[in-house]
């Protein structure tokens with residue numbers, strides 16, 4: 001057996017990773033606990049009686065009291081919170097009042113619909129927005145820059161629902177290039193058993209190419225509209241980050257060394273802004289995952305934005321809190337992920 | 352034939368009150384020698400250096416009757432040819448390595464880029480050349496520094512890296528713009544000595560820009576004194592005490608000397624200078 005001496009030696013890399021990983025998990029669970037506390041408190045302070053939601057407002061007092069006891073609502077708050085955390089960890093988010101089905105099941109249906117659209121949207125936003133912003137900055141003041149700036153401004157000024165309606169009228173009603181509202185043509189519904197809930201993936205995995213084509217034709221327009229807004233934002237930010245870097249001294253150094261312009265832009269300036277871009281893209285994606293209520297409404301998209309809005313209108317607290325929890329968890333996840341990427345991309349943050 | 356010949360160089364920037372000239376028609380010739388440019392802050396020294404490297408971006412405007420480097424007209428040279436000169440035959444060390452080195456690239460990568468841009472050697476040979484260049488600026492553990500990022504080295508070390516990077520292709524002329532002004536006083540002369548040794552050893556020309564008259568007279572053969580965008584005095588480094596211009600005399604008088612007893616150092620009489 002070899003003795004391991006830890007004293008005075010630098011910590012071996014494997015151990016350091018373990019420590020980093022443990023710390024990572026600890027912050028992650030703490031943040032999540034904080035999120036649970038918030039949803040719990042919200043659930044207690046809103047003026048909606050959870051007992052009434054179950055028994056209806058014409059139930060006799062004895063029934064009301066019995067149900068209240070059964071739901072544990074007479075327990076002290078800290079005990080209620082522990083029960084709440086316990087049931088959330090078991091995947092129990094309660095019943096949705098309006099449909100009388102488990103909230104977790106409904107979220108499992110609506111969240112993938114939003115996820116699918118948001119993912120396409122962010123991909124469009126990143127793969128068009130980032131190069132556009134870089135090109136604009138590299139040609140500051142020239143016509144390319146002007147065009148890209150106008151697009152950026154349009155993404156700021158045009159309302160989503162308007163673009164959605166105009167898009168539908170033009171590409172669906174008039175030109176018939178894309179499918180209409182909903183995720184699929186009516187007669188395709190139910191042909192593919194949901195596995196991931198992502199229709200494009202499920203239908204491709206099942207080899208149902210007709211369904212796949214239909215899903216593509218339905219998602220293309222809303223995804224591009226979401227993508228347009230995120231690309232406008234990402235291009236705007238990329239441009240300003242790039243301009244900032246291009247005025248730095250190390251850029252002069254690169255030119256003094258004889259760097260071609262392409263290298264100055266992409267290898268030097270762009271490398272430095274990747275760190276900031278991670279934050280912007282993460283934020284943008286999180287926003288899309290929250291579900292764009294406007295787009296989901298215009299396109300009758302059964303996503304989480306629509307779900308949450310309906311739940312709010314129906315005062316369906318279990319559904320509201322469940323959806324809030326999912327959205328909060330998404331934010332936490334993306335936040336942690338960009339933190340991790342930050343550390344990989346920025347040598348100064350690694351120490 | 353001289354290495355660099357400049358006639359009536361002007362640099363101007365637009366402003367709200369119309370164009371402002373920050374370099375107002377300077378002329379000088381340079382061989383493979385060490386030329387110092389001194390002058391107070393804002394006198395146009397850096398703009399002169401950058402104009403020579405053709406690094407003044409619009410809206411800045413550079414004009415000259417003549418600006419010729421080794422037979423090549425720097426004003427009409429195509430961009431591509433200019434890029435071939437930069438780094439290989441004409442290079443520049445800037446003031447503060449904290450800002451002039453790329454913070455997210457390793458030192459080794461940044462240095463080997465010079466060789467890459469000029470199509471020299473393969474990857475492995477480049478690494479060897481970089482390590483050799485690091486050794487030439489008296490860095491004892493070049494392998495380590497090669498892998499480090501700029502924030503991991505000290506200012507003095509960073510500036511040595513910068514110098515190594517700018518001499519790696521043995522250019523004909525190097526411009527050093529306040530190369531030690533951002534460094535601790537304790538390492539300033541060490542860095543300058545290293546630079547001076549390299550310049551002499553490789554027989555390069557040097558333009559050393561500084562606000563420090565002492566420093567420039569120590570490391571240069573000839574000195575130009577700049578004031579408000581103009582050259583007001585040219586002299587051999589050894590003959591500074593014979594300077595005739597009131598600005599230079601003022602600068603000389605305000606340099607403290609060891610073992611002297613002056614209660615106050617004189618300051619420049621700007622009212623009188625304003626008229627020159």
Ligand SMILES: Nc1ncnc2c1ncn2[C@@H]1O[C@H](COP(=O)(O)OP(=O)(O)O)[C@@H](O)[C@H]1O
Pocket residue numbers: 364373390391392393394395396397398399411
């Ligand atoms: N981009 C710019 N636009 C306008 N004025 C500038 C610009 N860059 C430098 N200047 C001005 O040019 C003058 C000379 O600057 P510089 O050559 O940097 O002086 P120094 O001799 O200290 O190196 C300064 O007054 C400065 O304000």
Ligand SMILES: [Mg+2]
Pocket residue numbers: 396397398528529
């Ligand atoms: Mg300067």
